[in-house]
Amino acid sequence: MGDYVRQMPHQGSADLARPPSTASRLHIDIPLLLLLMALTTYGLFVLYSASGQNMGAVVRQGRYFAVGYVILILGAQVSLQRYTRWAPWLYLAGVATLVAVMFFGVGAKGAQRWLQIGGFRFQPSEIMKLVVPIAVAWYLSDRILPPRFKYVLVSLALVVVPAGLILQQPDLGTSLLIAASGLFVLFMAGIGWRYIFGAMVLAVASAWPAWMFVFKDYQKQRILTMLNPESDKLGAGWNIIQSKTAIGSGGWEGKGWMTGTQSQLDFLPESHTDFIIAVLAEEFGLRGVLFLLSLYLLILLRGFWIGLHAQTSFGRMMAGSLTLTFFVYIFVNMGMVAGLLPVVGVPLPLVSAGGTSVVTLMAGFGILMAVSTEKRMVVH
Amino acid sequence: MPQYIALKDPNRESRIYSARTVAAITVVLALLGIILTRYYSLQVTEFESYRTQSDSNRVKLQPLPPKRGLIYDRNGVLLADNRPSFSLSVIKERVPDFDATLTELQQLVPITESHLEKFQQRLKRRRPYEAVPLRFRLTEEERAILAVNRFRLPGVVVDAQLLRHYPQGELFSHALGYVGRINEREAFELDETEYRGTFHVGKIGVEKFYEQMLHGAVGYQNVETNAHGRVLRVLERYSPKPGVDLTLHLDIEVQKAAFDALGDRRGAVVAIDPLTGGILALVSTPGFDTNLFVNGISSKDYSALRDSLDVPLFNRAVQGQYPPGSTIKPMMAMAGLESGLVTPESTVPDPGWYRLPGDSHRYRDWILRIRGTGHAPEVDMKMAIAESCDTYFYDLGRRLTIDRMAEYLSPYGLGDRTGIDTTNERQGVLPSKVWKRDTLGQTWYPGETISASIGQGYMLATPMQLAVATSVLASKGKRRVPRLLREVNGEPVVVPELEPLQAEQQNWDSIYEGMLEVVHGERGTANYLAKGIEYRMAGKTGTAQVIGIAQNAVYNEEEVNERHRHHGLFIAFAPAEAPTIAVAIIVENGGGSSAATPIARKVIDTWLFGSSQYKDPA
Numbered sequence: 001m002g003d004y005v006r007q008m009p010h011q012g013s014a015d016l017a018r019p020p021s022t023a024s025r026l027h028i029d030i031p032l033l034l035l036l037m038a039l040t041t042y043g044l045f046v047l048y049s050a051s052g053q054n055m056g057a058v059v060r061q062g063r064y065f066a067v068g069y070v071i072l073i074l075g076a077q078v079s080l081q082r083y084t085r086w087a088p089w090l091y092l093a094g095v096a097t098l099v100a101v102m103f104f105g106v107g108a109k110g111a112q113r114w115l116q117i118g119g120f121r122f123q124p125s126e127i128m129k130l131v132v133p134i135a136v137a138w139y140l141s142d143r144i145l146p147p148r149f150k151y152v153l154v155s156l157a158l159v160v161v162p163a164g165l166i167l168q169q170p171d172l173g174t175s176l177l178i179a180a181s182g183l184f185v186l187f188m189a190g191i192g193w194r195y196i197f198g199a200m201v202l203a204v205a206s207a208w209p210a211w212m213f214v215f216k217d218y219q220k221q222r223i224l225t226m227l228n229p230e231s232d233k234l235g236a237g238w239n240i241i242q243s244k245t246a247i248g249s250g251g252w253e254g255k256g257w258m259t260g261t262q263s264q265l266d267f268l269p270e271s272h273t274d275f276i277i278a279v280l281a282e283e284f285g286l287r288g289v290l291f292l293l294s295l296y297l298l299i300l301l302r303g304f305w306i307g308l309h310a311q312t313s314f315g316r317m318m319a320g321s322l323t324l325t326f327f328v329y330i331f332v333n334m335g336m337v338a339g340l341l342p343v344v345g346v347p348l349p350l351v352s353a354g355g356t357s358v359v360t361l362m363a364g365f366g367i368l369m370a371v372s373t374e375k376r377m378v379v380h
Numbered sequence: 381m382p383q384y385i386a387l388k389d390p391n392r393e394s395r396i397y398s399a400r401t402v403a404a405i406t407v408v409l410a411l412l413g414i415i416l417t418r419y420y421s422l423q424v425t426e427f428e429s430y431r432t433q434s435d436s437n438r439v440k441l442q443p444l445p446p447k448r449g450l451i452y453d454r455n456g457v458l459l460a461d462n463r464p465s466f467s468l469s470v471i472k473e474r475v476p477d478f479d480a481t482l483t484e485l486q487q488l489v490p491i492t493e494s495h496l497e498k499f500q501q502r503l504k505r506r507r508p509y510e511a512v513p514l515r516f517r518l519t520e521e522e523r524a525i526l527a528v529n530r531f532r533l534p535g536v537v538v539d540a541q542l543l544r545h546y547p548q549g550e551l552f553s554h555a556l557g558y559v560g561r562i563n564e565r566e567a568f569e570l571d572e573t574e575y576r577g578t579f580h581v582g583k584i585g586v587e588k589f590y591e592q593m594l595h596g597a598v599g600y601q602n603v604e605t606n607a608h609g610r611v612l613r614v615l616e617r618y619s620p621k622p623g624v625d626l627t628l629h630l631d632i633e634v635q636k637a638a639f640d641a642l643g644d645r646r647g648a649v650v651a652i653d654p655l656t657g658g659i660l661a662l663v664s665t666p667g668f669d670t671n672l673f674v675n676g677i678s679s680k681d682y683s684a685l686r687d688s689l690d691v692p693l694f695n696r697a698v699q700g701q702y703p704p705g706s707t708i709k710p711m712m713a714m715a716g717l718e719s720g721l722v723t724p725e726s727t728v729p730d731p732g733w734y735r736l737p738g739d740s741h742r743y744r745d746w747i748l749r750i751r752g753t754g755h756a757p758e759v760d761m762k763m764a765i766a767e768s769c770d771t772y773f774y775d776l777g778r779r780l781t782i783d784r785m786a787e788y789l790s791p792y793g794l795g796d797r798t799g800i801d802t803t804n805e806r807q808g809v810l811p812s813k814v815w816k817r818d819t820l821g822q823t824w825y826p827g828e829t830i831s832a833s834i835g836q837g838y839m840l841a842t843p844m845q846l847a848v849a850t851s852v853l854a855s856k857g858k859r860r861v862p863r864l865l866r867e868v869n870g871e872p873v874v875v876p877e878l879e880p881l882q883a884e885q886q887n888w889d890s891i892y893e894g895m896l897e898v899v900h901g902e903r904g905t906a907n908y909l910a911k912g913i914e915y916r917m918a919g920k921t922g923t924a925q926v927i928g929i930a931q932n933a934v935y936n937e938e939e940v941n942e943r944h945r946h947h948g949l950f951i952a953f954a955p956a957e958a959p960t961i962a963v964a965i966i967v968e969n970g971g972g973s974s975a976a977t978p979i980a981r982k983v984i985d986t987w988l989f990g991s992s993q994y995k996d997p998a
Contacts, residue, residue, distance in 0.1 A: 145393045187404070190396035245437065248422040248430025261438045265606040286423040293412060300408060304401050313388075316397050324404060331411050338418045 027076035027373040029306065035299045036072075036350070036365060040065045042292065043351035049258040050272040050279040050353075057272065057353060064355040068362030075366020080315050080374050083367065087138030091158070094131040097124035098165040105169075113169050125166045125174045126360050130367070132162055132178050133321040136185040141314035146190035155186055172219055173332075173344035181325040188307070188320030219342075226342040239275070242267045243337045247281040254285030272353045274345060277337045292351075296330050306372040315371040322364045329361075439615065440605050443577030446596030447542060449623030451556060451586065453632045454658075454866055459552050460587070465543035465675070466518040468526065469511035472503065474535030481533060488529055489522045491515055511537050516675045544580060544587075546670045548632070551639050553667035554695040555630055555659075555864070557585015557803065560673045574598050580674065585695075586628070586864055589801050593868065596623035627867035629658030637986035638663040638965075641979040647967040648696035650847035651983055654953065654962050657851070657860030657875050659800070660987060661963075662844075664696040689943075698805040698844045702966055704835040705922030706768045706973075707846055707951045708789065710853055710891050712833060713761050715788030716776045717887040724761050724890040730754030734774035736826055743830050745770040746923070765894025766901045768921060770834050777833020782824055785832060786812040791859065791881040792849035794841055799861040808845050811838035836925060846951055846964035853895075854918075854953035854962045856888045857881035892918055896956055906950065906977040908997045917984060918959075919952030921973030924966075948975035954984045961987045 023030050044058055044065075051057035097115060101124055105112040114121050136155050143151050159182030167175040187196065211220065229237035229244075246262035255261065260282035263271045271279050281289050303323030310316040329349040335341035337348075347357045422430065451460035468489065475481045485491060491514065499514045518526070518538065526538055544559045546552065559580040562570065566581055575581070576598055582588035599620030603611045638649035642665045651661035668685055672678075677685075685693050694700065716722035732748035735741065746768070747755055755769045764772035777785060790796065795810025809815070811832055813824040831837030841849075848862055859878040866873060895918035898904040905921040924947040948970030953962040963983050967975040978996045985992030 144388050146396060188397060188400050190393070190400055242437075244422060245430050245433045247419065248426050249434035251423055251427045251431065261604075262434055265438055265604070265612070267437055267606070281419065281423065286419060289419050289423070290416075293416060297412065301405070304405055308398060308401055313393055313397075316393075320397070320401065320404065324408070327408050327411075331415060334415050335418070338415070338422060340414070340418055 024373050026073070027369055028073070029302070029369045029372040032299065032302045032306070032365065032369065032372070035295060035302060039292075039295045039299065039350050040068075042295065045257070046276060046280045046283075046351060047272055047353055049260070049283055050263055050276050052264065053258060061353050061358075064358045065350075067355070068358040071359055072362040072366040072369065075363045076369035076373065078366075078370060080312060080318075080370055083134055083318075083370070084138045084141060084314055087134050090131045091135035094124060094128050095162055095165070098128065098162055100124075101169065102165065107169070113171055113174075123356060125162075125169070125171060125178070126356050128162045128166070128178050129174070129181055129325070129360050130364055132159060133181040133185050133318060133325070134367075136182045137314050137317040137321065140185065140189050140317065141312065145313060146192060147186070152186065152191055152195065155182070159183060170216060170219075171345070173346045176332075176344070177325060177328060177346065180328050181321050184321040184324040185317045187324075188317045189313075222342040222344070226336075226339060229339065239269050239343065240339050242269065243275050243278040244339050246278040247338060250282040250285045250288075252286045254281075254283050254288055257283050259283065274333065274343075274347055274352060275337050276352050277334055277348050280351070296327075296349075300327055303368060306368055310371050311374050315374050319368055319371045322368050326361070326364070329357075438604055440603050442601050442603050442611075444599035444601055444618075444620045445577035446598060446620035447622040448544060448559070448580075449590075449594040449596065450625045451594075452625065452627045453630045453635075454627060454660075455632065456627070457632045458547055459556055459628070459630070459632075460544060460546055462542040463545040464540040465516065466523050467513045467539050467541065468515040468518055468522075469513045469537050469539055470499075471511050471535045471537065476534065481536065484529075484533065485514070485536065488525050489515060489518065511539065513539075517543070544674050546674075549669045549671060550667040551632075551635060552630070553670045554585065554664040554697060555628075555635065555662040555802075556670065557587040557589075558583055558670035558673045559587050561676050583673065584804065585802050586626070588803050590626060590865065594623040594626065597621035624869045626865055627870075628864045629653065629656070629660055629866040630662065630864065631660050631987065633990060634661040634983055634987050635663060637661075637982045637992060638979060639665065639667075641982045642967070645967050645970065645975070646690055646696070647965065647970070647976070647979075648700055648843040649963065649965050649979060649983060650697050650843045651961055651963045651987065652847045652851045652862055654851040654854040654858070654959050657862045658866055659847075659862055659864045660961060661983060662697050662802075662864070664694070664700070666690050666692040668692045695802075695804060696843065696966070696968075698800060698802060698842055700966070701806050701808050701840040701842055702947055702949070703837070703839055703924035704794075704841040704846055705924040705947075705949050706770075706834055707920050707922035707949050707964075708794075708835040708839070708841075708849075709765055709768060709773055710895055710920050711789055711792050711794075711849060712773050712776060712780075712785070713765055713894065714853075714883065714887060714891050715780060715785065716761075717890060718788065718883055719780060719784065721779050722761060722776060724893075727758035727760045728764075728769075728772045728775045730756060730759045730769055730771040732771070734771045734830065736778065736830065739827075741827065743770070743774050743827075761890060762894045762897055763903075765891070765920065766897030766904045768898075768905050773833045774830050777829050778826070780833070782829045782832055783812050783814075785829070786810050786815070791857075792852045793845050793859070794839075794849060798842075798844050798848045800844055801864050805844065806842055808842050809838050809840040835922060843964045843966050846949070846966075847962060850951040850953055850962040850964055852881055853891065853951075854959035856885070857883055892956060895920055895952075899952070905973065908974075909977055909981045909994075911997075912993070913981070915954055915984075915988060916956040917952055917954040917981070918956045919950060919977070919980060921977060922949030922951070923947070923972050924949060926969065943969055945969040945971045948973045948977075950976035950980050952980040952984065954988070 044061060047061055048058045101112060101115050106114045106116050113123050113125060115124055136158050139155055139158060140147055140151065159179055163175050163179040166178060225237050225240065229240040242262060246260065246268050249262065260279055262268045262282050263279040268275055268278055280292060300323055303319060307316050307319030307323065310319050326349060329346055332341060332344060332346045333348040336343050347354055349361050350358065448462055450458060453459055472478060495515055499512065502512045523538060546556065560583045561579055562575065562581050570581065574597065582591040582594065597620060599618045601617040602615040604613050604615060605611050634651055638651065638661045642649060642663060645665065647665055649661055649663040650659065652659055672681055730745065732754040733742040733744045745754055754771060755763060755767045759769045759772045763769060789810055795808055797805050797807045816822055816824050828837050832839050852859055857880045859880055860875050863873065863875050896916055898906050898919045898921065899917045900910045901907060906919055909917065926944050926946060948967040950965045950973050953959040961984055963980050965976040965979045970976060978994065981994045982992040985994055
């Protein structure tokens with residue numbers, strides 16, 4: 001059974017009447033693009049200060065963004081049918097590379113996350129952040145929604161296999177993000193609340209055995225440190241104490257661009273990567289944080305809007321999942337830097353320095369744009 | 381029951397999706413609300429506290445320890461200065477492999493277990509990125525080795541700080557004292573503010589007595605540092621006030637003459653300027669290298685000093701209490717003249733011994749052992765002093781009584797601390813009936829007066845006290861508290877005169893006559909000192925018994941254990957017409973005064989002429 005094309009009576013006729021704009025021909029969602037450009041520009045300003053006025057770092061990040069926008073536009077050109085057609089193969093290939101990482105992977109600091117092919121190094125788990133929701137959405141798109149129990153189980157299996165493989169690398173942050181992106185598809189597909197609440201109860205109930213048997217010592221340490229940073233003032237607690245001090249001392253107005261003492265005087269570790277929000281909060285104050293949150297919120301709302309107006313259940317589920325996953329980045333990163341959540345390696349999306357997450361996120365926004373422009377293409 | 385074929389219902393799916401979107405947005409908004417609340421609480425509610433924390437992170441109040449005042453001798457020769465000393469410190473956060481670095485450092489420079497132990501203790505109390513000292517006092521060579529290897533040792537730093545240094549070492553050990561690391565008790569007693577950033581304090585001697593002046597006043601600066609503790613800029617600065625430079629009365633040449641003359645013998649020399657009360661030389665041998673104490677002496681070195689039979693840490697000049705022996709005879713003679721009990725012409729018969737009326741015990745004169753008879757059938761005062769006749773003074777002492785003896789001798793400074801500006805001074809003993817009753821709870825026996833009249837028995841004096849007494853003789857009664865300190869920052873220090881000892885001029889002259897005869901007279905006890913002398917020296921020899929000698933027993937120097945030999949003493953001043961130096965000398969177990977007398981000649985020669993050609997008599 002093919003995708004059903006939904007016609008909106010009051011809007012559809014207007015769309016039909018109007019010739020397609022350049023943007024829609026290029027599969028570009030203008031509001032989303034503008035918001036992303038505003039966000040990446042803001043991010044570069046913060047990065048310039050956070051990297052200690054290192055223009056090189058800004059140029060490098062700018063290059064990542066350029067690559068990201070190219071991937072976004074390319075990703076937007078691919079039709080949703082093509083994504084669904086590729087979905088099973090992408091998934092199988094992804095799982096295969098994860099297994100390959102397990103045996104041939106390279107890594108650092110006790111984690112095996114990378115695959116080296118020739119001079120090229122890549123992180124299969126990063127690709128899985130997109131592949132897993134695509135696969136689950138593909139699997140459910142043909143089913144009657146809300147999905148029946150057995151389809152839910154198959155979907156869960158699709159999530160658990162790669163998430164489990166990544167967890168043992170070990171990479172808790174990525175594993176959680178991947179699991180979340182797959183589960184968000186299920187959530188948007190409308191699985192019963194009883195599953196959701198049941199899962200929550202199960203999660204709480206399994207916390208104790210997980211603590212005892214699953215978590216590694218360094219992971220336990222991070223949780224303990226979050227709960228009481230003072231217990232390890234010089235070690236792991238140092239990061240959190242310094243980032244909270246940076247945020248708090250910024251106040252409402254901030255200390256001014258490039259004049260944050262915590263960040264400029266090296267008190268703040270990882271100031272240009274995972275902890276960059278602390279630099280922003282210190283230098284631009286709560287005002288700057290509110291501005292950033294507004295941008296994020298508008299992007300999220302645009303994502304939800306695209307989902308609501310998507311023409312196919314695959315597009316809908318993808319839009320919902322991608323948007324919520326983007327939110328998880330924001331929440332986990334901002335929460336951990338402010339000492340609300342344990343420290344996991346999740347960057348502040350499109351602000352933290354680094355190329356990997358930019359590429360993945362931009363590819364995700366490419367799919368989102370493909371969803372947003374799907375309707376008109378089909379109708380045309 | 382008929383089977384229904386389930387079909388996708390787009391409207392229903394769309395409705396469910398919309399409901400889920402609403403639920404998702406609700407959750408997103410709620411969680412963003414939590415985030416926002418958290419940032420609001422950090423940045424607005426707790427802003428003040430985090431701002432303070434951030435400032436204290438960044439701004440450090442650094443104490444600026446004052447530079448300790450220097451100490452010079454009267455000629456401007458440096459006796460104590462501050463030298464940059466290099467220490468090896470480690471910043472743990474910057475060291476990639478801590479244990480490997482320590483091992484490597486151990487191969488480069490000597491690091492003992494005790495260094496490591498103290499280092500580990502300091503490591504526990506450090507703040508992040510603080511340099512923790514591992515080794516102090518690096519040698520030139522060690523610094524060079526570390527400099528060459530520095531590129532391989534990130535986080536290892538070599539710091540310089542000013543450390544007290546005594547360029548003269550052992551020569552001035554007892555005259556100056558030393559500084560050492562502040563210990564727990566001192567840290568409790570010292571002003572915490574003034575000593576912030578200072579790690580050393582005067583422990584003993586001049587260094588301790590003038591601690592407050594030498595220390596100066598602490599300064600402060602507010603500095604901005606980065607997380608690594610590196611100072612980026614100074615925000616405010618209150619300069620420290622350096623300690624004042626002290627110039628002492630000590631004369632390095634006189635000190636050296638005394639030190640060299642004592643050689644490897646145990647003893648003390650104090651030379652004093654009778655006009656000012658200034659101490660020209662203060663020597664106690666053996667001494668020790670005070671530099672050892674500055675940064676914490678090793679327990680091996682310390683126990684060697686502490687356990688030595690020669691007690692090098694003991695400052696004999698102010699702590700050593702010896703029977704003054706015959707050196708008190710000029711003062712006794714003065715008491716006789718002033719009390720009217722004797723005149724310069726009155727004589728005492730001397731058979732070589734003295735006997736108290738109604739007592740068969742013979743108090744021997746020292747001459748008896750040598751000549752088998754007394755000094756002369758009748759001995760007058762000049763002869764009694766020149767030849768150190770005991771019998772004359774036994775008789776005088778008996779007639780004077782012990783209490784009046786104490787009364788007459790106390791203005792010379794005996795029996796009381798002189799008040800010299802150094803530490804640990806002892807007061808000696810000037811016995812009297814009251815003293816004996818109070819201290820020993822016993823009554824005074826007449827025989828004890830006899831011993832006391834030649835400076836034996838209970839009587840004890842420090843070399844400092846004898847020097848002060850000699851100075852009183854030399855200045856004909858002028859009394860001053862002796863001082864080591866001569867100038868402060870170039871300003872002379874004037875010591876107020878004490879109430880002078882009032883006496884008849886002709887009585888002083890009579891005493892001088894006897895004391896001059898000691899050196900210049902044919903039968904003077906130190907007449908060999910006159911050889912080649914170009915000035916007139918007044919002196920008095922003394923011998924102090926270390927162990928009692930039984931009645932009729934003969935003291936044979938050769939047979940007595942070295943440490944049981946008599947102490948040799950000598951007091952002298954010169955030039956007799958207008959004395960500018962008074963000395964007191966003791967040579968422990970020297971056998972007799974001849975061990976001490978040549979030292980006086982060398983010291984006085986050096987003071988008067990800058991050097992001494994005098995050779996010890998064979």
